[in-house]
Amino acid sequence: MNFLRFGLRRLAEMALTLLAASFVIFGAMYLAPGSPADFLLSGRSASPAALEAVNRQYHLDEPFAVRYFRWLGQLLHGDFGRSITYRTDVSRLLADRLPSTLLLVAMALVLVVVVGLVLGRIAAVRGGAVDSTILVTTTLAVGTPSFVAAVLLQGLFAVRLHWFPAGGTGDGFVQMLWHLTLPAVALALYLIGMLARVTRSAMVEVLGQEHVTVALSRGVPRRKVMGRHVFRNALGTVLTTGGLIVSTLLVCTVLVESAFGVGGIGQLLELSITTKDFPTVQAISLTMVGLFMAVNLAVDLAHPLVDPRIALAPRRSPA
Known part of the structure; x- marks a missing residue:
């Protein structure tokens, strides 16, 4: 019984730790200088319309909280999103x-x-x-x-x-x-x-x-x-x-x-x-x-x- 209780308690702690880690990981990336749009545009000057289209495609124009909870919801369904560099699902890259x-x-x-x-x-x-x-x-x-x-x-x-x-x-x-x-x-x-x-x-x-x-x-x-x-x-x-x-x-x-x-x-x-x-x-x-x-x-x-x-x-x- 102690073994089962211990296992359940640790699983609950792991879930909370993963939730906290997900917030820190998601937030830390957006605190870094630069943005994915800079890489996608390869340093070329772009019109405001083109920049807006890139930001809209990757949801970079949305508030931080909206982006985080959207990403969290995708994780719960096993969806890690789409790689910006490789233009494919991140799940496939990991696999x-x-x-x-x-x-x-x-x-x-x-x-x-x-x-x-x-x-x-x-x-x-x-x-x-x-x-x-x-x-x-x-x-x-x-x-x-x-x-x-x-x-x-x-x-x-x-x-x-x-x-x-x-x-x-x-x-x-x-x-x-x-x-x-x-x-x-x-x-x-x-x-x-x-x-x-x-x-x-x-x-x-x-x-x-x-x-x-x-x-x-x-x-x-x-x-x-x-x-x-x-x-x-x-x-x-x-x-x-x-x-x-x-x-x-x-x-x-x-x-x-x-x-x-x-x-x-x-x-x-x-x-x-x-x-x-x-x-x-x-x-x-x-x-x-x-x-x-x-x-x-x-x-x-x-x-x-x-x-x-x-x-x-x-x-x-x-x-």
């Missing part, structure tokens, strides 16, 4: 480009979770020179921005060694995986370092707790203590970074997709901002907010499974 971005983010997320957790656990368990080496390596990874990693990986493995394609997405699922390998590594590098350090710190902290010391003193095998007591208890702390990891992946994918020429929504967002394509920018921004909230919900639901001491909802105190 064409979203799979590439989701696959790229999924590949990067797998790398972050697997490599980050393994490195963090090895550093905490081994200690000594192994710990120092991993700390130095992860420090370098954390200090390398995604776009710098993209340029370095592309120059070494694509241009010089010819091990991977320099860009694009290829044809078919297997080719897409091959083309997205380097972008996924560039996207994951910073977060691998961050997650490894968080995992190490959390495990070292648990290692110093009394119940771990008692278990080791009673002769419980060290491997069993590390797996059942230390690593599992540290996962609660690690899991709290899940939302930060996904949000960073979604933000950095704009830079990585542009560097590798991946035709995803990140590259589409950059081009749409440049051309003042309001409907496309608003749709992509709102989609990213929705994905981020969905991941946060999944993290909150997974927390009690990792740590049973965490309740989904606060218990009422007895009368």
Whole structure:
């Protein structure tokens, strides 16, 4: 019952957050200098009649509140509007480009979770020179921005060694995986370092707790203590970074997709901002907010499974 109540409450909060985000996203675009009409006219001087026709076609001559509620009503019916730049439905653009971005983010997320957790656990368990080496390596990874990693990986493995394609997405699922390998590594590098350090710190902290010391003193095998007591208890702390990891992946994918020429929504967002394509920018921004909230919900639901001491909802105190 607590699980159902918690889920319904979080869904209501997500709906309110999406509503607030939609207002901020819609309003922020119209606070930016310039207008879509400038792009449509390509800098040419236009007669007042031509300018009025463009503004009327895209409802730019209407009050802000009218435009916002019209857009909101279209969203409720699954209509994101029509792209000013590409002259097609934004929904079709998202359907064409979203799979590439989701696959790229999924590949990067797998790398972050697997490599980050393994490195963090090895550093905490081994200690000594192994710990120092991993700390130095992860420090370098954390200090390398995604776009710098993209340029370095592309120059070494694509241009010089010819091990991977320099860009694009290829044809078919297997080719897409091959083309997205380097972008996924560039996207994951910073977060691998961050997650490894968080995992190490959390495990070292648990290692110093009394119940771990008692278990080791009673002769419980060290491997069993590390797996059942230390690593599992540290996962609660690690899991709290899940939302930060996904949000960073979604933000950095704009830079990585542009560097590798991946035709995803990140590259589409950059081009749409440049051309003042309001409907496309608003749709992509709102989609990213929705994905981020969905991941946060999944993290909150997974927390009690990792740590049973965490309740989904606060218990009422007895009368």
